[in-house]
Structure formats: structure tokens, C-alpha cells
Amino acid sequence: MAMGGESGVETAPRCPVTGADQSRLDPTGCPVSPNAAAFDPFADPYQQDPPGSLKWSRDGEPVFYSPVLGYWVVTRYEDVKAVFRDNRTFSPSIALEKITPFSDEANAVLARHDYAMGRTLVNEDEPAHMERRRVLMEPFTPQHLTQHEPMVRALVRERVDAFVDRGEADLVDELLYEIPLTVALHFLGVPEEDMETLRRYSVAHTLNTWGRPKPEQQVAVAESVGKFWQYAGQVLDKMRQDPSGPGWMQYGIRLQPQMPDVITDSYLHSMMMAGIVAAHETTAMAASNAFRVLLENRTVWEEICADQSLIPNAVEECLRFSGSVVAWRRIATTDTEIGGVRIPEGAKLLIVNSSANHDERHFDDPDSIDVRRDNASDHLTFGYGSHQCLGKNLARMEIQIFLEELTTRLPHLELVPGQEFTYLPNTSFRGPEHVLVRWDPTRNPEYRDPSLLRRRLKVRIGEPSRKTVARTMTVKRIEHETEDIVRITLADAHGRPLPKWSPGSHVDLELGEFSRQYSLCGDADDRLGYEIAVLHDPDGRGGSRYVHERLSVGDTVRVRGPRNHFKLVPDAQRYVLVAGGIGITPILAMADHLKREGRDYELHYCARSRREMALLDRVERDHGDRLVSHCSDEGTRLDVPALFAEPVEGTRIYACGPQRLLDALADATAHWPQDSLRVEHFTSDLGELDPSKEHAFDVRLADSGITVRVGADQTVLAALRAAGIDVPSDCEEGLCGTCEVAVGDGEIDHRDKVLTAAERACHNKMMTCCSRACGDSLTLAL
Known part of the structure; x- marks a missing residue:
């Protein structure tokens, strides 16, 4: 089995299976682990709780061979989605095949009735x-x-x-x-x-x-x-x-x-x-x-x-x-790989979408029920791609x-x-x-x-809009961190526990006519309050002015999320965290998590002066032994090229801050393995569409068969809305990820600040508020 590392560095073919029992081999010649050998989908653990019974697989062996079933089993979200997406490599032709072969006598009965499904x-x-x-x-x-x-x-x-x-x-x-x-x-x-x-x-x-x-x-x-x-x-x-x-x-x-x-x-x-x-x-x-x-x-x-x-x-x-729908079946039409595991031609697959729906790599706190979950409709219960359930609505x-x-x-x-x-x-x-x-x-x-x-309520046909799942929260505290930065604590208006969140998450606040995104920076284990920090930007888009000039303790606000487009890769060997100014908010949450997990990390915090460094006391208290402060007025400005001169295997870099800092990091790590650097942006460099430099194209909607023309002066989002297709959005500047849609076919001209280079290379999702087609058409999973 060939495994590709999370860092994007290809490693030599190896078997990912661990365990003492090496006596059974899968069809590729690799040993079958004890957990895989014991897996039986007809046994009580799977029947009672399919995702729970496969947590061991999601955690350590996400693609394994089941001798009991004679199938390869796929359990993680991205792997299951990838199989659904590629229905040529992974044919659905066995989806209705009897998983337990009938006896000759039973087959004779079917033949007598001319059964020919x-x-x-x-x-x-x-x-x-x-x-x-x-x-x-x-x-x-x-x-x-x-x-x-x-x-x-x-x-x-x-x-x-x-x-x-x-x-x-x-x-x-x-x-x-x-x-x-x-x-x-x-x-x-x-x-x-x-x-x-x-x-x-x-x-x-x-x-x-x-x-x-x-x-x-x-x-x-x-x-x-x-x-x-x-x-x-x-x-x-x-x-x-x-x-x-x-x-x-x-x-x-x-x-x-x-x-x-x-x-x-x-x-x-x-x-x-x-x-x-x-x-x-x-x-x-x-x-x-x-x-x-x-x-x-x-x-x-x-x-x-x-x-x-x-x-x-x-x-x-x-x-x-x-x-x-717990699982579907596919058959490999050629030698291929899933999640770095070699799959031979003719191999049968059980793709457990119920397990994928509980994958914490995609869903925060997946084993809790949250009816305001921002990405609930990302579930794979209806499948994905061109074979997505026709009757889902x-x-x-x-x-x-x-x-x-x-x-x-x-x-x-x-x-x-x-x-x-x-x-x-x-x-x-x-x-x-x-x-x-x-x-x-x-x-x-x-x-x-x-x-x-x-009474007759209006039924919604199709996916719910993400804008309908806000919760009402109360401003519990407002504290000044610096002259221009306030830290705000929000709590559920009814005192109910809040959903868990993972480092890098943000929430969307509805602030009058504005909707703005702010990273969570408090204690991730505190289910009674969310903390955000907001920099007053007089030249900004209006959200920070609203917070600083109009928001008071006791006010209620509508909040959506948490959402996370800035996730920590869980299994890097080492982490370098870089924060510039207010960019400390998501980075501090990451540092807290890495410290709790006992991981190897270092934290670089940059600003013009210490008086502009929000949360500095807590950063120094909790991460002082891992912290390097860089203050321009003290002559300790961060030397980005020197820090990242030599790539370090297994290292991931996470950064948030002003655009000039992020640009410098991108330049300094260009020779590092792909996606070693992950950044979160505050601002967008999108300008108005120039029709003389753009071209029109078609978007075909796979679910409805409709084709929508996108003009040279239109965004995909605007064209879809004009055609009556509801796609949620917030920032409309390629920053927040709300308007993401899945793409089934076509090459995308990515212009967002959300997707990684590897995600862009897959050409399977886009931000409709800004990204476009490279060619004449795109097919969207709408």
C-alpha cells in the first residue's frame, strides 16, 4: 500500500497497518490488522452504531480490507467523497448486487419469476x-x-x-x-x-x-x-x-x-x-x-x-x-489509490458514508447533535456527485x-x-x-x-440556507485589550451550552446591515461563552466601527457558526505559528490546542509595538517558553526569509495577519512542500469585474439539469441568484467560504482566499462569489 504524507511529500510504498496479528493478507499482499479482521457489518456493534463502531478506522486505518466481507472499507469523509465523485474509477455497477449470494435453490426461484433487475x-x-x-x-x-x-x-x-x-x-x-x-x-x-x-x-x-x-x-x-x-x-x-x-x-x-x-x-x-x-x-x-x-x-x-x-x-x-443510508458499494475499474492505500482493479468497496458523517476532520464535535450546525448539509447521506440521490428533496x-x-x-x-x-x-x-x-x-x-x-408552515424544498441557522447571543463582557482592540464575550441568550469548536474556527456576527467574520480565541472547552477580539479599523467595511461604537453589554446579536476553513492538520511533526497584530486570535487557539496535546510548536507574534499586541499577557503566560515576540519599534522585526530558509520535513506553518506578512510568508516558503503553509486572510484584493478582461461561460446544474449563463460582468453567485437558485453567502469577497459549491466538471479559475493549493488542484469546489471558469463551462452539484 502506498501512503502519501499529509505534508504532500511522497513517501516510499509502505503498509499503514499496525498490530501483532500479521497472519492474514489482503489482496495486495499487505497484512490485515486485528481490527480489520474482526470487522463484521452484520454484528451488533455496526448494526447499533455504524459510525461509532468504525471510529478506530477513522482514527488510524481509514481504508482497510475486511476478510469477513471480502470488501475494502472506506470510512473518512474526504476519502468517501472522493470515491463518490469519481464514478468512472469507482463504478456503481455493484450497488444493487446481493451482498450475500443466494443459494442455487433461491436463484432458481428468481429465475422462475423471470427476475431480471x-x-x-x-x-x-x-x-x-x-x-x-x-x-x-x-x-x-x-x-x-x-x-x-x-x-x-x-x-x-x-x-x-x-x-x-x-x-x-x-x-x-x-x-x-x-x-x-x-x-x-x-x-x-x-x-x-x-x-x-x-x-x-x-x-x-x-x-x-x-x-x-x-x-x-x-x-x-x-x-x-x-x-x-x-x-x-x-x-x-x-x-x-x-x-x-x-x-x-x-x-x-x-x-x-x-x-x-x-x-x-x-x-x-x-x-x-x-x-x-x-x-x-x-x-x-x-x-x-x-x-x-x-x-x-x-x-x-x-x-x-x-x-x-x-x-x-x-x-x-x-x-x-x-x-x-449507512453505506454504498462500488467496484474499482482499474488499479488505483484511496487515501494513499493501493486498491487493485476489481476490488469491491463498502464506502461507509455514515462514518464519514462523523469524521471530526470535517465536522466539529461530530458526535453531538447541533441543529444550528453550519455545515450540516455537507453530509453524505444522499451520496455526492452525479449519483447523488435524485429524490433527496x-x-x-x-x-x-x-x-x-x-x-x-x-x-x-x-x-x-x-x-x-x-x-x-x-x-x-x-x-x-x-x-x-x-x-x-x-x-x-x-x-x-x-x-x-x-396553520400551514412553508416547507423549504432543497437544502436550508445557512443564513437561517443563526442563534441569538448576548454580549456578556466587553474588555479593552489595547487602545484599538476590544475582547468580547458572547453567551447563548437562554443560557444553553454552545457547540464545541476547533482551533481556527470563526463565527459570523450580524451587525445591523453588516455580516462579519471573527475568529474565536477563548477557551475551546468553555461551552458557556465564545470570545472574539475586534480591531477598530476606521477605514474598514463597517463591522469594526459597529462593534466599537454601538455594541454594549446586554445587547443581543445574531451569530452563525462556528465554522472552520483554517483547520489544524492533526498529525504534523512540528508546527510554526505566525501571528501579525489581531491575527493572534485564531493562532492563540491553535497554540492552546497544541499545548494541551503535547505537540511540538513555536509561536511568533509580530506587531509594530507591544501596546498593539492584543492578549499579550495570556500569550506570555500560557506560551512563554514557545513564544518569540517581534516588535518593530524594539528592532526585533521578524526576518521571514531567514526563518523559513530551509524546509523542515513534517512541519506545518499557520499564519494570520496583514496581507504584507502573508505575502512575505508565501514567498519565503515557495520552495517548501505544497500546502506546508496555511493562512487566514483579513482582507480581499478582489476588484470590480472588468468585462473587457473576463469572458462569459455556462454553469450546468447537475441536480436540476438547468444551464445558467454567467456574463462577463457577473459573478457565478449573481447569475445563480438571478436564475432563482439560492446559494448562501456572507462576505462576497472570497474570504469566508460561505458560498462554496461542489464542482463536478470543468476547470476553475480560483480567486478566493479560502482554499489551499491542493484543494484548488482538485477542481471539485469553488467560491461562487469570486471564482470563475477557465473554459466555456462548469458543472455544479446544485
């Missing part, structure tokens, strides 16, 4: 996949999905009416299982008289593909699956007789004469069967997981009951924390409506204590079979206020 949007290779996806995606666009909202809400209210006065219910049996199936059947266009029969076959298909049925069960499962296949074909034939009605299948049937080679009879048959399972099981399980998670975290449940505008982001956080809409209705009508709902949550054993899909709840019917709010039943 073929390619679907889930397991189809390029170029056929994207051609079909574009043709068939219109019913999934927001304007079409909005038409289903009244039906979903009516179904939910009817079900809740049946048990609202009873005081107890099984949410799965009485609400969350049936409604997604009914919605799926309506969405597909299944006639009412055929819905009940198709309902009975759906679970058998899940067990057939992703489960481990015992030999004595396989014949019965095969019988059900075969009948499901036969009946799906009969219903499809009925639809063909009159395809004029609503429904995704009717939509495909109507298009078939125009493109018979793309929309074939066998393809429609396979999609009919797969579509029922995809739209039903995953949504029902995701909703069940969400209610378990929220009711187990009572404070969070009460927050969304009090502020239902949090529900869209709560859905995203639940999908991240405990999504229904239908699922989001259903879960939002479930939560809206129950937080309105039964906010006093609680889990029945002591219940055991069980799951249908399989590798890939997960949701509790039962969620038992109870409440006091005499406290139902609708008895006091019948108008509640006439």
Missing part, C-alpha cells in the same frame, strides 16, 4: 447514467415537488388525528412507515388498487439486496422478490394503457417514443421496482432516526418546538448524525412535514423509557423498527388554540 439510476455507469438522469429528473425539480406538499401534509394530519388523543403510539407503525410508502407510490403514479400489494413486497427487496438472510430464509425472500418483480411489471403495463396521468413512471412512458434507446422497457421495469424501495425505505428510516435522535436530545427537541424555522436545518443535522420535504406537525400538535411528546431499538440487519440502510412515544393528551395545545390546526 437491470440497470437503474443507482447502479448505472457513464455515459448512459447521466443521459437518463437528465431526461428523467424534471419531476424531482422544486417546482414539481411543491405540488406534492398538500398531499403529504393531509396524509400526516390524518394519521396524527388517529392517535393524538390516545397518549401513546408507535411512530414507525402508525405514521413514519406507511406515509413515505404511500407518497412513493403516488409519486411513481401507481394506481390506488395496486398500492397495497406493492407495499407487501418492499421489505423483502431490501433484505434480498443488502441483508444476510439465512439459507433457510433465502427461498422465501426470493419468492417475495420474484413476485414483486412480476407484479411491478403488471402495474407498469397498466400504466402504459393510459400514461396521461401524473406520476414519474407515466412521465417516462410519455418520453419513451422520443428516445426509445434511452428509456427502454426493461429500464422502466427496473426503475419501477427500485423506485418504490428507494423512495419508501430510506425516507421512513430517516424520519424514524430523526425522531429518536431529537427526542433523546430533549433540549434540542424543545428548541425546534419553540422555533420551527430551525426544522429544515434540524432535518439536515439528523441526516448527518443518524441518516438512513422529496425526502427532505416529508421529514420536514413530520416534524412541523408533531412539534405543533405534540410538543410534549417523549420517548417511552427503557425501550430497546432494533434494526433490520443489513449493511446499508438503517432505521429503528419501532419508536414508542407517550404524552399527556390533556396538554395537547390544539385544545387551547384550535387555530393551530389551520
Whole structure:
């Protein structure tokens, strides 16, 4: 296995596996570690807590071979995302293959029913996949999905009416299982008289593909699956007789004469069967997981009951924390690497996106539920890239409506204590079979206020905007660090604990008409307060003037985040930290963390004079033995070229400060390994777009099939908004990273101050407020 170091320096091929048991080898000839040898996705630890059972892997062996499964297992966020992104090297063709081969007897049963599940949007290779996806995606666009909202809400209210006065219910049996199936059947266009029969076959298909049925069960499962296949074909034939009605299948049937080679009879048959399972099981399980998670975290449940505008982001956080899609499968089409580990051609992969969703390298404090998490929608539960779930926004809409209705009508709902949550054993899909709840019917709010039943909240179709997940915070203290710098302590307005944050994080403050970013510099373990330091810049953009001239103790402000685009690489051998002036704020948090971890670091703090050095007393107190102060008026100005004259293997440099300091560091480390230097910028050098020097280009939106023209005088962000596509943003100067979108195809002209050189070289994400296309087009994951 070949490993590439975090510093970007290529090392000789080696095996990353450690441990005493060297008796088993993987297909590349490397030994299998004891943890990898013991991994069994059908065992209880994985079934109960997939991400928790793989923490050992994320921490030390993120790509490993499982002899039990015969698959390579991928567990870290960036690796899982990379596999999803490259669906040519990592083919989805085995995604629907039975993970447990059937016996000859069971296969004979399938053959007797002419079972011939073929390619679907889930397991189809390029170029056929994207051609079909574009043709068939219109019913999934927001304007079409909005038409289903009244039906979903009516179904939910009817079900809740049946048990609202009873005081107890099984949410799965009485609400969350049936409604997604009914919605799926309506969405597909299944006639009412055929819905009940198709309902009975759906679970058998899940067990057939992703489960481990015992030999004595396989014949019965095969019988059900075969009948499901036969009946799906009969219903499809009925639809063909009159395809004029609503429904995704009717939509495909109507298009078939125009493109018979793309929309074939066998393809429609396979999609009919797969579509029922995809739209039903995953949504029902995701909703069940969400209610378990929220009711187990009572404070969070009460927050969304009090502020239902949090529900869209709560859905995203639940999908991240405990999504229904645990893992997908791929097969390598050529010899390749994942995370530096050699993967041979023909190797099968289990890519555990639920583990990726708990990777602390991407999500701060990933094992906590935070409905205001800024990057919750970065989760990989729906996959990523061109194979991202087509029905994701239908699922989001259903879960939002479930939560809206129950937080309105039964906010006093609680889990029945002591219940055991069980799951249908399989590798890939997960949701509790039962969620038992109870409440006091005499406290139902609708008895006091019948108008509640006439309320109808506006469902958001698609990802929530990051601007909707702010928390209200109170200014607890304002202290002068220097003549021009104040340190501000913020606390939750209701006294609730705040999310954890990692060194390098910042928060966004809404200050009147301004939104500004400030790095956190306090104690990362203090869950009751956030500290920021703000330099008064009379010539700035207005945020610092607001803080210094208008903000007072006791005021409330809206705060978003924390967010981190300036993360510490965790496993460098040595760290050099450089702060210029107010740039000490993120650097001090990094120094605190490195000291706690016992890591090797040195800290250089630069300013014109000591009286301009914020937090100097604390820096000297906590890091005096690692600190070198550089004051121009004392003749100790930092000699940047001398400090970085010779590259030091395994060293990472982190810097924040004025642009001239950052430019000097970039010049001085140009001969160091790529991405040895990471910087955070205060200011942007972006100017107005000059149409005479720019060119127009197209951006194709992969999810909706829309193409948007970006003029020579327009940013991508402006063009998308003009087309009605909501992309969140804050600074709009390439500094904060809020407007980042994923890029599926095309070369990017990067102009931001957020991405590293290595990240830019991947050409898989961009800041829409400033970056552009090098060529004629880009494809965005929107």
C-alpha cells in the first residue's frame, strides 16, 4: 500500500497497518490488522452504531480490507467523497448486487419469476447514467415537488388525528412507515388498487439486496422478490394503457417514443421496482432516526418546538448524525489509490458514508447533535456527485412535514423509557423498527388554540440556507485589550451550552446591515461563552466601527457558526505559528490546542509595538517558553526569509495577519512542500469585474439539469441568484467560504482566499462569489 504524507511529500510504498496479528493478507499482499479482521457489518456493534463502531478506522486505518466481507472499507469523509465523485474509477455497477449470494435453490426461484433487475439510476455507469438522469429528473425539480406538499401534509394530519388523543403510539407503525410508502407510490403514479400489494413486497427487496438472510430464509425472500418483480411489471403495463396521468413512471412512458434507446422497457421495469424501495425505505428510516435522535436530545427537541424555522436545518443535522443510508458499494475499474492505500482493479468497496458523517476532520464535535450546525448539509447521506440521490428533496420535504406537525400538535411528546431499538440487519440502510412515544393528551395545545390546526408552515424544498441557522447571543463582557482592540464575550441568550469548536474556527456576527467574520480565541472547552477580539479599523467595511461604537453589554446579536476553513492538520511533526497584530486570535487557539496535546510548536507574534499586541499577557503566560515576540519599534522585526530558509520535513506553518506578512510568508516558503503553509486572510484584493478582461461561460446544474449563463460582468453567485437558485453567502469577497459549491466538471479559475493549493488542484469546489471558469463551462452539484 502506498501512503502519501499529509505534508504532500511522497513517501516510499509502505503498509499503514499496525498490530501483532500479521497472519492474514489482503489482496495486495499487505497484512490485515486485528481490527480489520474482526470487522463484521452484520454484528451488533455496526448494526447499533455504524459510525461509532468504525471510529478506530477513522482514527488510524481509514481504508482497510475486511476478510469477513471480502470488501475494502472506506470510512473518512474526504476519502468517501472522493470515491463518490469519481464514478468512472469507482463504478456503481455493484450497488444493487446481493451482498450475500443466494443459494442455487433461491436463484432458481428468481429465475422462475423471470427476475431480471437491470440497470437503474443507482447502479448505472457513464455515459448512459447521466443521459437518463437528465431526461428523467424534471419531476424531482422544486417546482414539481411543491405540488406534492398538500398531499403529504393531509396524509400526516390524518394519521396524527388517529392517535393524538390516545397518549401513546408507535411512530414507525402508525405514521413514519406507511406515509413515505404511500407518497412513493403516488409519486411513481401507481394506481390506488395496486398500492397495497406493492407495499407487501418492499421489505423483502431490501433484505434480498443488502441483508444476510439465512439459507433457510433465502427461498422465501426470493419468492417475495420474484413476485414483486412480476407484479411491478403488471402495474407498469397498466400504466402504459393510459400514461396521461401524473406520476414519474407515466412521465417516462410519455418520453419513451422520443428516445426509445434511452428509456427502454426493461429500464422502466427496473426503475419501477427500485423506485418504490428507494423512495419508501430510506425516507421512513430517516424520519424514524430523526425522531429518536431529537427526542433523546430533549433540549434540542424543545428548541425546534419553540422555533420551527430551525426544522429544515434540524432535518439536515439528523441526516448527518443518524441518516438512513449507512453505506454504498462500488467496484474499482482499474488499479488505483484511496487515501494513499493501493486498491487493485476489481476490488469491491463498502464506502461507509455514515462514518464519514462523523469524521471530526470535517465536522466539529461530530458526535453531538447541533441543529444550528453550519455545515450540516455537507453530509453524505444522499451520496455526492452525479449519483447523488435524485429524490433527496422529496425526502427532505416529508421529514420536514413530520416534524412541523408533531412539534405543533405534540410538543410534549417523549420517548417511552427503557425501550430497546432494533434494526433490520443489513449493511446499508438503517432505521429503528419501532419508536414508542407517550404524552399527556390533556396538554395537547390544539385544545387551547384550535387555530393551530389551520396553520400551514412553508416547507423549504432543497437544502436550508445557512443564513437561517443563526442563534441569538448576548454580549456578556466587553474588555479593552489595547487602545484599538476590544475582547468580547458572547453567551447563548437562554443560557444553553454552545457547540464545541476547533482551533481556527470563526463565527459570523450580524451587525445591523453588516455580516462579519471573527475568529474565536477563548477557551475551546468553555461551552458557556465564545470570545472574539475586534480591531477598530476606521477605514474598514463597517463591522469594526459597529462593534466599537454601538455594541454594549446586554445587547443581543445574531451569530452563525462556528465554522472552520483554517483547520489544524492533526498529525504534523512540528508546527510554526505566525501571528501579525489581531491575527493572534485564531493562532492563540491553535497554540492552546497544541499545548494541551503535547505537540511540538513555536509561536511568533509580530506587531509594530507591544501596546498593539492584543492578549499579550495570556500569550506570555500560557506560551512563554514557545513564544518569540517581534516588535518593530524594539528592532526585533521578524526576518521571514531567514526563518523559513530551509524546509523542515513534517512541519506545518499557520499564519494570520496583514496581507504584507502573508505575502512575505508565501514567498519565503515557495520552495517548501505544497500546502506546508496555511493562512487566514483579513482582507480581499478582489476588484470590480472588468468585462473587457473576463469572458462569459455556462454553469450546468447537475441536480436540476438547468444551464445558467454567467456574463462577463457577473459573478457565478449573481447569475445563480438571478436564475432563482439560492446559494448562501456572507462576505462576497472570497474570504469566508460561505458560498462554496461542489464542482463536478470543468476547470476553475480560483480567486478566493479560502482554499489551499491542493484543494484548488482538485477542481471539485469553488467560491461562487469570486471564482470563475477557465473554459466555456462548469458543472455544479446544485
